[in-house]
Amino acid sequence: MAGSAAPSSRQHRLKTAALVSGLIVLVLVAAGFTVSVVQIQSAITAYVGGESIWSRAHLTAGIHLDAYAATGEEAELDAGHQWLRIPLGDMAARQAMEARELDREAARAGLLQGDNHPDDIAGMIWLFRYFGGLAPFERAIQAWRDTDPYLTELRDISLALAEERRSASPDRMRLLALRDRLSQVNDQLSVYAHRFRSAMGEAARWATQVLSIASIVFLALLAVLAWLLANRLTFLLRSSDQKFRAIFEQTAVGILQVGADGRMLDANQAAAEILGRPVDSLRSHRLEDLIHPEDRLLSESSRRDLLTGHTASYTVEQRLQKTGGDLLWARLTVSRMQEGQQGPGYFVVMLEDISESRRMAMKLSYQATHDELTGLLNRREFEHRLAAMLGQTRAEGGQHALCFIDLDQFKVVNDTSGHGAGDELLRQVSRLAADSVRERDVLARLGGDEFGLILEDCDLETASGIAEKLRAALEDIVFTWEGKSHSIGASIGVVPVSAQAPDISGLLRAVDIACYMAKEGGRNRVYLSAEDDQQLHRQQGEMAWLNRIQTALLENRFHLDAQLIVPSSGARPGLRYEVLIRLTGEEGQPIPPSAFLPAAERFGIINKLDRWVVTEVLSTLARHPDHLTQLEACHINLSGRSFDQPDFTGFVVAQIEQSRVPAHKLCFEITETAAAQNLSDVQDFMQRLAGLGCTFALDDFGTGVSSFSYLSLLSVDFLKIDGSFVRHIGDRPTDRAIVRAIHEIGHTLGMQTIAEFVETEAVRANLERLGVNYLQGFGLHRPRPLTDLLQEPPDTTALRVGVIPG
Structure with missing residues (x-):
C-alpha cells in the first residue's frame, strides 16, 4: 500500500505541478491578453482623440489663413501656419509608420507635432504597425491617407496667400479665388475626418467583438480549471475592470x-x-x-x-x-x-x-457671403439671390424690382479726407440704406461706392417710391470728418425683374445702364426703366462697342490724325499740334470719334485707348528724329478714367524712358472735369511727369462748376478755352467776356491760353485782340494723318499754318 501511495503522491504532485504550470501559463496568457486589450482600446481612444485635435487644427488654420487673406496681418499667417503644423505632423508620422522599415523616431516626432499625448504614442505606433493591415483599421487609415493632397494644398494655399499679400500690388481676384479654394479644401478635409471617425468607430466595435469572442474561448478554457483558478480569475477580472475603468475615466x-x-x-x-x-x-x-x-x-x-x-x-x-x-x-x-x-x-x-x-x-460661411466693411451681403451672394429670385419668378410669376445705387461725389470725400473717411461714410450709408428699405428686401454692397437692392413683390411704381425715399435720405446726409463736412447724393437705376428677363447678367447690365442714365440726367436722381425703354436699349447698343473696340485694337485699325496749334502772333518758334485718335471700320469705312469714344469712356475701356495713343505717339516720334528737331510740343489727350488705374503713371513714365523721346516735347491735355473728379491722382501724375520735363494743358476749360478754384491746385502750363465760348465770340458779348476772363486769369497764374474751334477770320481776329496765345480749329488746319505731317518738310508745314478759307 505504501508503495502504491508513493506513486500516487508523486502523480498528484506531478498533476499539481502540471496544474501550477498550467496556471502560470494561463496567468501569463491572461496577463498578455489583458494588456493587449488595454493597449488596443487605449490606442483606439488615442486615435479618436487625435482626430478631434486634427479636425480642430485644420479648421482653425483655415480661419487664420482666411483672415490673413482678408487683412494681410502677418500674425494671422503665423497662427495659421502654427495650427497647420498639427495635421502635417500627423501626416509625417503616418508616412514613417507605413515605411517598410519603421522609423520610430520620425513617427514619434510627427505624433508629438500632431499634439498627441506622449504617453499614447507608443500604443498608437504599435496599433498601426500590427493591426493597420486589418480591414476595419485599413479603412480608417485610407481615409487618413486621402487627406494628404488636401493638406499639401492647404500648405500651398498659405504660401500663395503670403506671396500675393506681400507683393507690391496684391491681385484682389486671386485672393478671392484662393479664399474660395481654402474653404473648399477645409470642407473636403472635414469629409475625410468624418470618414476616419466613422471607420475608427467601426474598428473599435470590431475590436470589441473580436476581443469578446477571444474572451469567451479563454473563459471556456478557464472553466475546466475553474476550481483551481477561481480566486486567481476573480483577481484578474477585478484588475482588468479597474484598468478599463481607468481608461473610461481618463480619456479626453x-x-x-x-x-x-x-x-x-x-x-x-x-x-x-x-x-x-x-x-x-x-x-x-x-x-x-x-x-x-x-x-x-x-x-x-x-x-x-x-x-x-x-x-x-x-x-x-x-x-x-x-x-x-x-x-x-x-x-x-x-x-x-x-x-x-x-x-x-x-x-x-x-x-x-x-x-x-x-x-x-x-464665421467662414458669413465671411464668404458678406462684405467685410459694411456687413451687407457681398456681390457674389447678391447675384446668387438675384438668380434664385429670377428662377422663382419664371416658375411662379410675380414682379420684383432691381436697383443699382451709385454714390455721387464719393471720390471727393476719399481725395480730400482720406480713405478712412470714405470707409466710415460707406458704413453710415449702409446703415441708413438698411433702415430705409423693407425687411424682406435684399441690400448688398457690390464694390466701391456701388450698392445693389432687390425689392421683392414690388411693381415699378412702388419701387420708384422706395428708391426716391432712399435717394432723399442719402441726400440729407451731412458727413463730417475732422472738421470737414461733405454732402453726397445717389444716382439710382431701377429695372423690373420679370419672367421675361433674359438672365442675371442682362439684368445687371440693364440696371447699370439705368443708373448711368440717372447720372447723365444730372446725378442725384432715380431713373426708372421699363422693359420697353428705348433710351435704355440705345445705351445697350453702346455696349456693343466694347467688343468692336477690343477687336479694332487687336486688328490694329486705329490710327492718329494731327491738328496744328497756331501761335496767334504769327511767330513760329516751332511746330505744335494735337494728336487725335481715329478708327477704321471693319469694312474700311472711317468711323467718327463721337461714335466710339463715349462708349469707351462709359464702359471703362478708354484707358486702353489712352495707352495705345501714348505708345503709338512715342514710338512714331522716336522713328523720326528729324521731325523732333522742329517739334515744339505734341499734345496728347488723356481721359479721366485712365487715372483710375493705379499703374497708369508708371506706364507713361516707362514708355517715355523706353522711347527716349525728350519729355519736354510732350504736352498732356486733361479735361477740367477729369481733373476735378480725379484731383489727387492727377496731381500725382503731373508732379511725376513734370519732373521729367513734360508740360500740361487743362482742356475744355470754363465748362466746370469750379473752374478757377482748381487752377491753384494744378501745375498747368496751358488753358484750352472751351470751344463753346470761342465759336460765337464775335456775336455774344458774354462769351467774349468769359474768354477774356479766362485768358487774364491764366496769364496772372503764369499760364498760356489756347482757343479751340477757331473756324472763321472774325473769330481769329477777336482772339488776337484779346491776346490769346494759341489758336486751334478747322479754320486754321484740318486734322490730317500724323504720318503725312511727319513726312512734310518744315517749310511746307509752315505754309499751311494760319490759312483761313474765304
Missing part, C-alpha cells in the same frame, strides 16, 4: 453609457466637464432631456435603425443644454451594446464638443 473624449430606456447609467469625467454637470447628476437624467427641444427629432430615424439592427451606430450633431441653460454644439456617436442574446442591451455614446469648430465654420 466624453463617454456615456445609456440604458435602453434612455436613462444614463454612467458617464466619465470628460463627459461631465463637457456638459458642465457632476457625474452623479448625469446618472439621474435621461439623455433626451439634455438635447435642445428643436434638435430632438434630428436623430429619431437613426435611433430606430439602431434599435432594429439596421445599423451598428450613427453620428449626429446636436445642441445640448448645460447647467444654467447654456448651449453647446456636440457630435454624438451612438453605438448599441448587447448584454447577451436576451439581454436588454445599452448604448455607448461618444461625446465631442464641436462648438468652436461650428462657430468657425459659421
Whole structure:
C-alpha cells in the first residue's frame, strides 16, 4: 500500500505541478491578453482623440489663413501656419509608420507635432504597425491617407496667400479665388475626418467583438480549471475592470453609457466637464432631456435603425443644454451594446464638443457671403439671390424690382479726407440704406461706392417710391470728418425683374445702364426703366462697342490724325499740334470719334485707348528724329478714367524712358472735369511727369462748376478755352467776356491760353485782340494723318499754318 501511495503522491504532485504550470501559463496568457486589450482600446481612444485635435487644427488654420487673406496681418499667417503644423505632423508620422522599415523616431516626432499625448504614442505606433493591415483599421487609415493632397494644398494655399499679400500690388481676384479654394479644401478635409471617425468607430466595435469572442474561448478554457483558478480569475477580472475603468475615466473624449430606456447609467469625467454637470447628476437624467427641444427629432430615424439592427451606430450633431441653460454644439456617436442574446442591451455614446469648430465654420460661411466693411451681403451672394429670385419668378410669376445705387461725389470725400473717411461714410450709408428699405428686401454692397437692392413683390411704381425715399435720405446726409463736412447724393437705376428677363447678367447690365442714365440726367436722381425703354436699349447698343473696340485694337485699325496749334502772333518758334485718335471700320469705312469714344469712356475701356495713343505717339516720334528737331510740343489727350488705374503713371513714365523721346516735347491735355473728379491722382501724375520735363494743358476749360478754384491746385502750363465760348465770340458779348476772363486769369497764374474751334477770320481776329496765345480749329488746319505731317518738310508745314478759307 505504501508503495502504491508513493506513486500516487508523486502523480498528484506531478498533476499539481502540471496544474501550477498550467496556471502560470494561463496567468501569463491572461496577463498578455489583458494588456493587449488595454493597449488596443487605449490606442483606439488615442486615435479618436487625435482626430478631434486634427479636425480642430485644420479648421482653425483655415480661419487664420482666411483672415490673413482678408487683412494681410502677418500674425494671422503665423497662427495659421502654427495650427497647420498639427495635421502635417500627423501626416509625417503616418508616412514613417507605413515605411517598410519603421522609423520610430520620425513617427514619434510627427505624433508629438500632431499634439498627441506622449504617453499614447507608443500604443498608437504599435496599433498601426500590427493591426493597420486589418480591414476595419485599413479603412480608417485610407481615409487618413486621402487627406494628404488636401493638406499639401492647404500648405500651398498659405504660401500663395503670403506671396500675393506681400507683393507690391496684391491681385484682389486671386485672393478671392484662393479664399474660395481654402474653404473648399477645409470642407473636403472635414469629409475625410468624418470618414476616419466613422471607420475608427467601426474598428473599435470590431475590436470589441473580436476581443469578446477571444474572451469567451479563454473563459471556456478557464472553466475546466475553474476550481483551481477561481480566486486567481476573480483577481484578474477585478484588475482588468479597474484598468478599463481607468481608461473610461481618463480619456479626453466624453463617454456615456445609456440604458435602453434612455436613462444614463454612467458617464466619465470628460463627459461631465463637457456638459458642465457632476457625474452623479448625469446618472439621474435621461439623455433626451439634455438635447435642445428643436434638435430632438434630428436623430429619431437613426435611433430606430439602431434599435432594429439596421445599423451598428450613427453620428449626429446636436445642441445640448448645460447647467444654467447654456448651449453647446456636440457630435454624438451612438453605438448599441448587447448584454447577451436576451439581454436588454445599452448604448455607448461618444461625446465631442464641436462648438468652436461650428462657430468657425459659421464665421467662414458669413465671411464668404458678406462684405467685410459694411456687413451687407457681398456681390457674389447678391447675384446668387438675384438668380434664385429670377428662377422663382419664371416658375411662379410675380414682379420684383432691381436697383443699382451709385454714390455721387464719393471720390471727393476719399481725395480730400482720406480713405478712412470714405470707409466710415460707406458704413453710415449702409446703415441708413438698411433702415430705409423693407425687411424682406435684399441690400448688398457690390464694390466701391456701388450698392445693389432687390425689392421683392414690388411693381415699378412702388419701387420708384422706395428708391426716391432712399435717394432723399442719402441726400440729407451731412458727413463730417475732422472738421470737414461733405454732402453726397445717389444716382439710382431701377429695372423690373420679370419672367421675361433674359438672365442675371442682362439684368445687371440693364440696371447699370439705368443708373448711368440717372447720372447723365444730372446725378442725384432715380431713373426708372421699363422693359420697353428705348433710351435704355440705345445705351445697350453702346455696349456693343466694347467688343468692336477690343477687336479694332487687336486688328490694329486705329490710327492718329494731327491738328496744328497756331501761335496767334504769327511767330513760329516751332511746330505744335494735337494728336487725335481715329478708327477704321471693319469694312474700311472711317468711323467718327463721337461714335466710339463715349462708349469707351462709359464702359471703362478708354484707358486702353489712352495707352495705345501714348505708345503709338512715342514710338512714331522716336522713328523720326528729324521731325523732333522742329517739334515744339505734341499734345496728347488723356481721359479721366485712365487715372483710375493705379499703374497708369508708371506706364507713361516707362514708355517715355523706353522711347527716349525728350519729355519736354510732350504736352498732356486733361479735361477740367477729369481733373476735378480725379484731383489727387492727377496731381500725382503731373508732379511725376513734370519732373521729367513734360508740360500740361487743362482742356475744355470754363465748362466746370469750379473752374478757377482748381487752377491753384494744378501745375498747368496751358488753358484750352472751351470751344463753346470761342465759336460765337464775335456775336455774344458774354462769351467774349468769359474768354477774356479766362485768358487774364491764366496769364496772372503764369499760364498760356489756347482757343479751340477757331473756324472763321472774325473769330481769329477777336482772339488776337484779346491776346490769346494759341489758336486751334478747322479754320486754321484740318486734322490730317500724323504720318503725312511727319513726312512734310518744315517749310511746307509752315505754309499751311494760319490759312483761313474765304
